[in-house]
Amino acid sequence: MNVKYKILDSGSNTLFKSLYDLDALIIFCNSAKPLIPTNKIFNDLKFDVEKQIKNHNFTGNEDKYLEIISGKKNKYIKIILIGCGDLKNKKSIEYHACCGVRKTISLGYSNIGIFTSLNIRKINNYQSFLSRGSLWGTYKYSFQKNDNICINFISTKNHLLLVKEGIIEGQTICKVADLSNSPGNIATPTKISQYVEKITSETNLDTTFLKKVDLEEKKCGGILSVADGSKHDPEIIIMKHLLSSKKTNPIVLIGKTVTFDSGGISLKPGKDMGWMKYDKCGGMSVLCIMEIISKLKLNIPIIGILGVAENMPGSNATRPGDIISTYNKKTIEVLNTDAEGRLILADALGIGSEFQPSCIIDIATLTGAVIMALGHSASAVLGNNNDLIHSLILSGNNVGEKLWELPILQDFVNDMKSDFADLSNLSKSGTAGTATAAAFLSEFIPKNIPWAHIDIAGTAWKNCKTNYQDAGATLFSVRLILEWLKNYSK
Helix, strand or coil, X not given: CEEEEEEEECCCCCHHHHHHCCCEEEEEEECCEECCCCCHHXXXXXXXXXXXXXXXXXXXXXXXXXXXXXXXXXEEEEEEEEECCCCCCHHHHHHHHHHHHHHHHHCCCCEEEEECCCCCCCCCCCHHHHHHHHHHCCCCCCCCCCXXXXXXXXXXXXXXXXXXXXXXXXXXXXXXXXXXXXXXXXXXXXXXXXXXXXXXXXXXXXXXXXXXXXXXXXXXXXXXXXXXXXXXXXEEEEEEEXXXXXXXCCEXXXXXXXEEECCCCCCCCXXXXXXXXXXXXXXXXXXXXXXXXHHHCCCCCEEEEEXXXXXXXXXXXXXXXXXXXXXXXXXXXXXXXXXCHHHHHHHHHHHHHCCCCCEEEEEEXXXXXXXXXXXXXXXXXXXXXXXXXXXXXXXXXXXXXXXXXXXXXXXXHHHCECCCCCEECCCCCXXXXXXXXXXXXXXXXXXXXXXXXXXXXCCCEECCCCCCCCCEECCCCHXXXXXXXHHCCC
């Protein structure tokens, strides 16, 4: 979808001329109260809207809407009232902004106005959430970009920075969502590398591309083994955002980026295998975060690492029973080639640990077991540092991306030991799949580095359309990590 935006000054004397040119003006309603800026130029509009709400008996309940017209003859404004129920926090504002825009577009309107000053005294600094949600509400994956949507943000000057921050975040999320939703024949490892090259040229990111020859030289046997059956070479991409003048240890973010996961020799069932284009979603989240923080010039040193590969059953593919050696020289018996994400992360975690990070967070669609445990309502978080884990959980609650902590017990670590190598990529017991996978990863983290692993296998994708988004990639963890970086990383 071709989405544009404009920012209109809510204090301008010519504002109403711009409003008359809109296809529709969205007005959010906190229950039956229309959220119109407390500016005297809107007094007549507010009076008319309140009168029509009463006449139509509009309650403003969640997911309800009402179309009305305010004005006379050729000077009128088409208004879509969006019911929000009781707005309690910033995440509810983002949600209803998104749903409101999606509803308005579905009604056939394309040039849409939105007030960014909602006059809600109990919620502060929500404007970036509102503009980010509004732009996500425009998103629809399509090969054909025929629709032209324009969102007009009607803002006061003192809210301008927050509105622009949300616009940057929303636009980037929509752009990376296109890459996330693209199938394996389009979003190849090479295509992802080209995308990173482009954003590197446009931002202050300092990027290193470890190609196959580099990975062989560094003895990254984990990711190399995953890609052995594919015609596409693997890469580890390292993006550095190091604006801070202080000599602070960087935060390292690592994303599993399997562009298509057939399972390799341990071939997945054919039913729903097309869904496996989603196995790159952890890496897409890290890519999106790195692009956003670079554009926002967030003054925190951050390094993003993508382990990019395709898992295919070619003639050179890794066989079950093969033994490989990883970047940090640990050996792994590969009992199942469909447990490939942990092999990629083993190398990426080893490389990430060498940057002397203040902490490491990896994000991956790692285990089907997490769906059995938590469904599609929350992601699992596991790690070695309670403060890090709890701050991530808190930031997730603030933005509506829920995390639930699972333990890494010594029994789980023992369960991943191999009779023929240091570790196997499949547990002996076949139980606690999410926790044993994290226990495996913990063997590649030095004990002195705080680390958290987020398993997004159940939350990275929507299988059907909702009021909030179409079927497809959710980019779960982008909003969560941004909130954490801005508020809790210290």
